[in-house]
Structure formats: C-alpha cells, structure tokens
Amino acid sequence: MRTILVVDDEHDILLVVDLLxxxxxxxxxxxxxxxxxxxxxxxxxxxxxxxxxxxxxxxGLDTLKVIKADPEYKTIPVxxxxxxxxxxxxxxxxxxxxxxxxxxxHELMSTIERVTGGKKSDxx
Amino acid sequence: xxxxxxxxVKDEGADSYAxxxxxxxxxxxxxxxxxxxxxxxxxxxIAGHEMRTPxxxxxxxxxxxxxxxxxxxxRVFTSSEIVARVQMPITLLRRLSTMLDRLLDTSxxxxxxxxxxxxxxxxxxxxxxxxxxxxxxxxxxxxxxxLHAPEGVIAFVDSLGMEKALSNIVSNAIKxxxxxPISVELHTAGEYFYISVQDxxxxxxxxxxxxIFKRYDRSHTLDDEKSHGLGLYIAQEIxxxxxxxxxxxxxxxxxxxxxxxxxxxxxx
Numbered sequence: 068m069r070t071i072l073v074v075d076d077e078h079d080i081l082l083v084v085d086l087l088x089x090x091x092x093x094x095x096x097x098x099x100x101x102x103x104x105x106x107x108x109x110x111x112x113x114x115x116x117x118x119x120x121x122x123x124x125x126x127g128l129d130t131l132k133v134i135k136a137d138p139e140y141k142t143i144p145v146x147x148x149x150x151x152x153x154x155x156x157x158x159x160x161x162x163x164x165x166x167x168x169x170x171x172x173h174e175l176m177s178t179i180e181r182v183t184g185g186k187k188s189d190x191x
Numbered sequence: 192x193x194x195x196x197x198x199x200v201k202d203e204g205a206d207s208y209a210x211x212x213x214x215x216x217x218x219x220x221x222x223x224x225x226x227x228x229x230x231x232x233x234x235x236x237i238a239g240h241e242m243r244t245p246x247x248x249x250x251x252x253x254x255x256x257x258x259x260x261x262x263x264x265x266r267v268f269t270s271s272e273i274v275a276r277v278q279m280p281i282t283l284l285r286r287l288s289t290m291l292d293r294l295l296d297t298s299x300x301x302x303x304x305x306x307x308x309x310x311x312x313x314x315x316x317x318x319x320x321x322x323x324x325x326x327x328x329x330x331x332x333x334x335x336x337x338l339h340a341p342e343g344v345i346a347f348v349d350s351l352g353m354e355k356a357l358s359n360i361v362s363n364a365i366k367x368x369x370x371x372p373i374s375v376e377l378h379t380a381g382e383y384f385y386i387s388v389q390d391x392x393x394x395x396x397x398x399x400x401x402x403i404f405k406r407y408d409r410s411h412t413l414d415d416e417k418s419h420g421l422g423l424y425i426a427q428e429i430x431x432x433x434x435x436x437x438x439x440x441x442x443x444x445x446x447x448x449x450x451x452x453x454x455x456x457x458x459x
Contacts, residue, residue: 079248079283087255150243169247172254 070094070111071179074104074118074127075148084117087172101130108140115183120149128160135161144182241290245283252279309347314377314384315340317350321357322375325365333370334390336361340377344384346455348433356429359422360388360437360449367447368392383452391446400439 071093073084078099085095096111098104102125104118116134120127127147134140146164147155155162163182166174256276260266268276318340329336364373371391378385395403404427423437430437435453 077244077248079245079279083248083251083255083279087251090255148247150239150241168243169250172251172258175251 068094070113072096072113072116074098076122101125104130116145120147131160245287249280249283308349311345312348312350314344315342317354321354325361329365332365334368334373336373338375352429356426359426364388364390382455384455386451387448389448394443394445395441396443
C-alpha cells in the first residue's frame, strides 16, 4: 500500500484527510508539526508528503528546506497546503504541489496523482 | 477613509484642534485613519486564514459524504451512520461560529483602539467587572479568583478595550490554571499602575515566553483545548495602544504571572 505522510497542526484536517486517503487505499501516517514529520520520515519512507505551511514548533517551509536539502529525502514529492495565496516561491522552496485552503477532493486527488507521476492509489 | 477621518476629528474634539496648525491636525488624522485601515486589513487577514482551515475540513467531509451517497444510490443509511457522518461538520460549524463572534468582537475593539476613547476610569471597578464575568467559568474549572484591588485608582483608559484585555488574560488563567486559585492584584508605583494575574497551572516553557503573544501561537494549549491563538495577542495590542506593556513570568508545572504596566494619567 502506498504511504502518504500528512502534516498539519489542525486535528480536523488530519482526521478528514486520513479518512479520504484511507478510503482511496492509501496508508496515512500523521504528524502535527514539522519536527514530528522529520521524526516520522526517519521511520517510514512515504511516497509523498502533504504538509501545512503555518504550524507551531516547526513550520512547513523550514521542514521543506530540511527535506529538500537531505540527499535521502529530497526526491520525496511535497505538496504544501496553506490558507495563504500561493506566493511561496517554487524555485526557492522546491515544493512539488500547492493546495490553497479551502480545496476540494478532486483538487487533492489530482494534485497527488500529478506529483506522483499519475499513479493510481492501488498501483504499487 | 474620509469617514474615518471625519470621525477622528469629531472624537478628538474641536478645542484640542483649535490649538494646532491645520496641517498638523490633518497629518495626525490621516496617520490615525491609516492605522485604523491597517488594523482592519490585519483583522481581515486573520479572519481569512483562521476560517479557511475549518472550511477545508468541512468541505472535504461533506464531499466525501456526497461521493459515498452517489456511489451507492440504493443504499439506506442508518441513523447512527448519518450521525457519525454529520458530527464533524456540525462541530466545525460551531467552531466557525465562535471564531466569527470573537473576530467581530476583536474588530470592534481594535478599531476603537486605533481611535482610543480615553476617559477616567476606576480600575478596581474594571477589574471587578472582568472577574465577575468569569466567576462561573472559574467555578466550573474548580478555581477561585481572589481579587485584591484598592479603590481610588483612577486612570485614563479605554474602558471597553481594557476590560477585554483583562478578560482575555483572566480566561487564559482559568483555562490553564489546573483548578488552583487565581489571584488578580492591582497596585500603583510612581506614574504607573500594575495589574497582575497569577495562576498556579501548567505554566509556559521559557522558549515560548515571547511567542505566546504572537498571532496564532498555540504553544500554550491543552490537548483538549482549541485555541484560536488570538486572546493574548489581542490583550497585548490593547495594552500597547495605551502605551503600556505586558510581561510574563512563568515556569512549566508551576504557573504563570501576567503583569500589565500602564500609565496612570496619560492623554495621547
């Protein structure tokens, strides 16, 4: 089963994204801030990271910088989620997808498909 | 902006302006109108950001329900299935409603604070009002609020704003006070008056002492407590607009003391 690491300090978002992606046959691993996400990355090898930008302890942009600077993790695609407009430089932060809140299911699913190279959730 | 400007000129009163040069009056009024506009824009930004997250969760949840029903047109859902599926959107709607109330409340106070309505106020009475308002909540939390405020401390403050700042700090002490007594004290020294609110609750780690006053900060939250990260930020903004400061002494597991330092008599 394909694993997605979902990172958000909002419990409601973690809960509903977990529900949706589990129903689409993904294995969802959750973290509530960037520090927790990096700890999870050391334990699992997700196919994708879906991460909020504004979080306490360690925010999404700082976490993204660590991921993209690490030779072991840098190829893992990262989709950012934010309530702010997508003015975060793709060139500087190297994010692979951007979802502006509030987004819809089809946007979430199509962005996941696009950044993972169009694979469907039941493909290995 | 023109309306703001006219309102400010009216609020300040004709006498004080008669003593100033027209250019100075205009320049001050424009600066303050700009400040009021900046405040409004900032509030809209907070509202936009804070509300998009529950809206996202609600949208995704309801769309998932719609997809489930569309994919199974003949399926009859049981009452418990329906309850389980609508529970989260209802909770989110309640959160949005509380958030909206709070932001509108904040908007009124912050717009007012950009054009302060300073008037002589009995600080002990303000404290009594703020404490009385939270007696019920304190009782539920198992805390008792002890107020030590000598009468006769009169200062020029915006009463509505100051009551709001005090309320936010007292409600914070109740939330994180672990049911222990809370002490609210007033004293004066030199040209200032000091209000301290002390709890014996969870405390705040030193690394978070500065961040606690920032917008959206949630480092001072309990697992079961949903904070919008605005209360202490709002309190600080109100106190700052009175040329005052809020300081914090706190230790994890021991408790916190928030101290407000404000000028006794100062006209802007």
